[in-house]
Structure formats: structure tokens, C-alpha cells
Amino acid sequence: MPKLIDHQAREEAIVEAAWRVMVRDGAAAVSVRNVAAEADLATASLRRAFPSQSDLLVACLTLMGTRAEARIRALRPRPDAVAMAMAQLGETMPLDDQRRVEMKVYVVLGIAALSDPALRAAHQRIDAGIERLCASVVASLSPSAPRSERARATRHLHALLDGLALHLLHGMSPRAATNTLRQYVLSLSKA
Template sequence: MPPRLDVDARRAQLARAVWHVVLTQGVGAVSVRTVAHEAGVAVGSLRHVFPTRAELLEFSAELIVQRAAERVRAVPQDGDPLAHALAVLEELLPLDATRRAEMEVNLALVAEAPALPRLAAIRDEAAAGIALLCRQAVERLGGRDDESTVRRLHALLDGLALHLLSQEPGEDVTWARALLRAELERIASHHG
């Protein structure tokens, strides 16, 4: 049996192939055969790692969440709560080509949730994680920690993400950063 690192690397390679198929052909084109072809591996090799299409899609969704979580954890904790909150929450927005591709794939995979309940669970876990980050941002800013404030911030993030996806790649994104900063400043200004 190959070392675990090789299996993990193969799983990530196959997930990236899923993402490419979704981005270029749509989620309906994702099959064991098309992903194997995209990854340059034999169908049997892919099936050894992911026996079913469902497992392949589920891992691909989990990897998107994992990558976003790693980016969030990598944001340095400095003394400025506003700058930190802004940097953390910006990691959840499609502000560059990588995050845009992840968001597009994520939305396509979420659309598959009715047929694959595990995708719905992954979606719900990711939403809970975003809600937690919003709650932490509100707390760090000294804002009113009520459900309304947290939901408003979460809804703003979701709305910004969709609006950013609706514009052409490479278009100006400073407006989204400015809106997010303004909301965080509003939260900070409304203490207890």
C-alpha cells in the first residue's frame, strides 16, 4: 500500500481535477471517467481512491472548506481588531482567481446537495463555521453580540460573494472591501 502522503496527494489531485471539470464543463459533466481523464490517471486508479462519484464530489467540497479554513488560520493576529476581522472575513470572499474558482465550484456542488445528503452536511458545516467567524469578529470588535448582528454580517458576506461572482473576473473589488469595512466599523461603533 502506498504511503499516506501519496494517497492524500492523489486525493487532492483528483479534487482539483473535479474543480476543473466543474469550471469548464459544469457539475453535470463530473464522472469518474471525465475526472480520471482530466487528472491523467486510469479509471481504476481513481476508483481505488474514490469508489463512487459521490465520494469524489464530497471530498472536493471538503477540500474547498479545508483550504478556506487554512487561509483563515494563517491570518496573523495583530493588535488591531478591525484589521484582523477584515483580513479574516476577506478570506471568505472571491477576491482573487483562486477564491473565485473555489466559490464557483462550491456553489455548483451545493446545487448537488438534494441528491447527495453529505454535500448538504458539508454546506451546513461550512455555514456554521462562517457564522462562528462572524460571531468572533463581532466579539473582537466589542460590538453587540446578538444574533441579529451576527446574521447581518453573515448575510453581507454571502451577498458580497454572490455579487463578486456576478462581475467579470479582474474587475475592481475595492467596493466589496469598502462595504465590508464599513459594516465592521459600524459594529465596532455600537458597543454593548
């Protein structure tokens, strides 16, 4: 039998290389050749893992969602609902390089998804996950609020989260973003 390769590990390495290219040079630079060079692979090897560029981009988005979801799922429960909410929401904010990269990937490919059906599906899955997270946070903080009010708060929280993500990429300080988010979370728990 031939050279044995851990394909899953390789796929992740390729995706991470693509992330680096995207963060460094923008979405337009994520070409098969650039990513292969960044991953120190032949373009043909990359094509075994991802036959088309579209597959690669979708994998970029999907792995980002998987990673973030895993981190949130791994959080230890906390008794304080506000602290728990902030911990969960904070996993979607760029407090370290890892999360900063993921957020940029999410936002950049989210825009690309506006004119790419394949990306659109992957993006909607992640978007739905964030929506569920927001709904669960709202439910835990304002359990007694009427349903329509919770729905509105969920939309509000979701938009705030994505808006802060955008501003963080454009240079907003993580402190300011965290404070803004915390203030809204607190207002939910009081209402």
C-alpha cells in the first residue's frame, strides 16, 4: 500500500492555509495556487482534497463553524446567567488570533456568499447556529418575556453581534465591543 496520509488532518491544514491567505491578502487571493503554496503542497494534492475552488471555500466556512460551535459546546456551565451568556457570545468575538481569523473568514465569506450559491448554503447553516445561540441566550436571560418580545430581542442581539464583528475587523477595540455587548446582555436580564 502507498504512502498513508491522514486525509482529515490534511484537509484541515489546507483550510487553515486558505484562512491565512484570506486574512493576509483578502478573499480574492484565495486561489488554488496561492493556497497550495501556503500549505507547501502541490496544486494536484490540493485538488485531491478539494476538487474545485468552490469546495475549498465552502470548507473554509464550514470548518470555521465547526470550530466555533465546538468551543461553545465545550464551555463549562456557569451559575450566573449573564456570565454564561457573555462566555458563549464571547466565543464569537476576536479575543485571540484564532477567533480573529475565524471571524474574518466568516464575515468575508458571508459577503462572498451573497453571490455564490454554494457558499450561501454553508453560510446559512452557520447563521442559523448563531441565531439559535442568540435565542437561547435571550431565553435564559428573559424567560418571562412574551414570545414576540424575545423574538425581537433575538434579532437585536444577532444584529448587534454581527455589527460588532464587523467593527472589530475594522479596528474597534475588543474592550469597547465587549462592554457594548455586556451592557445589552445586562439590559436583557433586567427586563
